[in-house]
Amino acid sequence: MTMEIEPNLLTDVGRRLRALRADQDLTLEQLARLTGISAPALSLIETGKRDARLTTLAKIAAALRVPIRTLLEDPADAASTGGDVPAEGYDLGDYL
Amino acid sequence: MTMEIEPNLLTDVGRRLRALRADQDLTLEQLARLTGISAPALSLIETGKRDARLTTLAKIAAALRVPIRTLLEDPADAASTGGDVPAEGYDLGDYL
């Protein structure tokens, strides 16, 4: 069980985004008009080739009518990764 | 109950970020070294003056050891906003 810390954030977000768009039977053109983001830009984001800004992701999430979180995490994680600070034990070491 | 669709995303994220940093008693300098993001840049993000990229937020979340979701949403929302597509009823109207 090789726990990938962060396999490929942009690729994963892109995959989720594409899946969500497919669920609603939207073309890139349609989503582009709903979001105000150009279709080429959306394509780059969906293929994990672009590091989108927060407001850009927010526009997409809004158009797809899902919370932004949906774009970032697997529903699976959302359950396991409780949500709060892991108590303590984070040593700043030589940084301080 | 005036439902604000998106009051001020960047400001809200910044507030949450600052709160999380305060929880761990980190200065901007310290977080800067943990993340590789400059302290001025972090300041801009925390004050809602900068629209950070996804990987930038991810670096910050990783340094603070919280899931990215924590930066984006109130724990309150996370419960109410179920997580899935709202069935149907989204009319693309004149766009198609």
Place this chain on the structure above:
DNA sequence: CGACATTTTACCGATAAAGATAAGATGACT
């Protein structure tokens, strides 16, 4: 008040996002 730490703001240069457009690539279907 005077040091000191922390944060904010203002510049700069390099890199990258995003819109527009156009050109390829891919696929489906007759």
Place this chain on the structure above:
DNA sequence: AGTCATCTTATCTTTATCGGTAAAATGTCG
């Protein structure tokens, strides 16, 4: 094969992020 829709890639311009540095605020404490 050809047409059509959809997606990808490329180019260009505008704009913004981001790191670096340095300077101004804003605390905070003795």
